[in-house]
Amino acid sequence: MFASRIIKSKIGVGCRLADNHGAFLMRSLDQMLALSPWTGGLSPDQLDRVKSDVVQREFAGGAYVCRKGEPTNAWIGVVDGLVKLNSESESGKAVTLAGIPAGSWFGEGSVLKRELRKYDIVTLRDSRIAFMPEATFRWLLDNSIPFNRFLLMQLNERLGQFIGMIEHERLLDPDARVARALASLFNPHLYPVTETKIQISQQEIGYLSGVSRQRVNQALQVLEKNGMLRVEYGGITVLDLAGLKRIGG
DNA sequence: GCATTAACAGCCG
DNA sequence: CGGCTGTTAATGC
Numbered sequence: 295m296f297a298s299r300i301i302k303s304k305i306g307v308g309c310r311l312a313d314n315h316g317a318f319l320m321r322s323l324d325q326m327l328a329l330s331p332w333t334g335g336l337s338p339d340q341l342d343r344v345k346s347d348v349v350q351r352e353f354a355g356g357a358y359v360c361r362k363g364e365p366t367n368a369w370i371g372v373v374d375g376l377v378k379l380n381s382e383s384e385s386g387k388a389v390t391l392a393g394i395p396a397g398s399w400f401g402e403g404s405v406l407k408r409e410l411r412k413y414d415i416v417t418l419r420d421s422r423i424a425f426m427p428e429a430t431f432r433w434l435l436d437n438s439i440p441f442n443r444f445l446l447m448q449l450n451e452r453l454g455q456f457i458g459m460i461e462h463e464r465l466l467d468p469d470a471r472v473a474r475a476l477a478s479l480f481n482p483h484l485y486p487v488t489e490t491k492i493q494i495s496q497q498e499i500g501y502l503s504g505v506s507r508q509r510v511n512q513a514l515q516v517l518e519k520n521g522m523l524r525v526e527y528g529g530i531t532v533l534d535l536a537g538l539k540r541i542g543g
Numbered sequence: 544g545c546a547t548t549a550a551c552a553g554c555c556g
Numbered sequence: 557c558g559g560c561t562g563t564t565a566a567t568g569c
Contacts (some may be wrong), residue, residue: 324566468546495560506547526561527555548567555560 318341321374321396323350323424329397329486330371335440347430355419364411366404368425372396375421376494378502379413389502392455393478393494398485402445405431419493425495452482462542468505470542472513473522475503476530477538491527 302505322529324345327333333341350373353359359370360375372394388455391413394400403430404411417423455478462474476499480488496514500507518525522534532538 496562498562507561508548508563509546516560535566544569546567546569548565550565551563554563554564556558 301334321422322375323348326371326373326397326424330399331486332399332444334378336438340434340438341397344426344434348426349422349485350424351420353417353421353423355417355421355487356443357417359417359421359423360411361414362411362414366401366409366411367428368400368401368404369382369399369428369431370415371399371424371426373422373424375423376415376418376492377421377423378418378500380416380500383387388501389504390498391450393475393498393502395479395485395488395492396421397487399426400450402431418495420496447483451481455481456485457531463504466542468503468509469516470514471505472499472502472510473517473538473541476523476532477535480532480535490533490535491526491531494526 327341327345327348333344336344348371353375362381374396377394377401378394379394380388381391382388392400393492401411401415435445458474459478466474476492479485479492494502496510497507499514500510503510505513505534514523514525514530517538520537522532522537524531
């Protein structure tokens with residue numbers, strides 16, 4: 295079962311930016327910060343502090359970035375790769391609450407409420423993760439109105455996304471659920487620049503959309519036939535995002 | 544009927 | 557070899 299597959303994480307390797315790890319180190323933290331909407335409204339020294347406080351770590355695919363129940367001491371950003379918010383029952387059944395592509399920041403809810411992590415955060419493939427210490431996060435909260443605006447937008451956007459998920463789960467057929475689950479990885483507010491090619495297994499799409507892997511396979515083939523995406527080994531390429539969103543009304 | 548689980552062969556990296 | 561894909565068969569709502 296997927297739960298027991300804990301893969302070692304490579305820790306504390308911000309300095310590895312220097313070595314050539316190939317495509318694995320595609321995106322730098324500086325690039326990611328530049329693309330994050332909330333950095334635009336910061337003063338130069340605020341941005342400086344952010345850059346010196348944020349730390350990065352690399353995680354192999356399938357690794358836990360953090361576990362349910364751990365104290366929340368950082369706001370988390372996906373610099374490169376793909377992670378999921380996951381919840382697992384005692385019997386081992388897993389649900390994915392959200393897939394989080396590169397470029398996005400999340401976990402502000404638990405930081406704001408000073409609560410323990412409510413879900414597992416698991417990498418779906420090799421990923422580089424940024425951690426902004428809670429102190430820095432709170433300092434921005436106290437000192438930057440644009441930062442607060444960004445958080446409001448993000449919380450609002452996510453609320454809409456989760457409401458949509460509940461609606462879709464009850465009203466849409468599996469093909470449409472798969473389509474919407476994939477489209478949700480492309481929310482332009484939450485995820486500024488997601489590449490059209492996503493490396494994610496059909497099994498994971500199943501966890502994300504709430505249907506079986508076999509049914510995901512079937513749905514993907516239908517969507518491919520409709521020209522909305524291309525099915526590839528270990529991933530898909532989205533060709534018609536608007537079309538994916540449109541399915542099922 | 545339709546989706547799910549289980550099982551398996553074949554392919555990919 | 558381990559992981560992923562695409563199929564089929566059996567089972568359940």
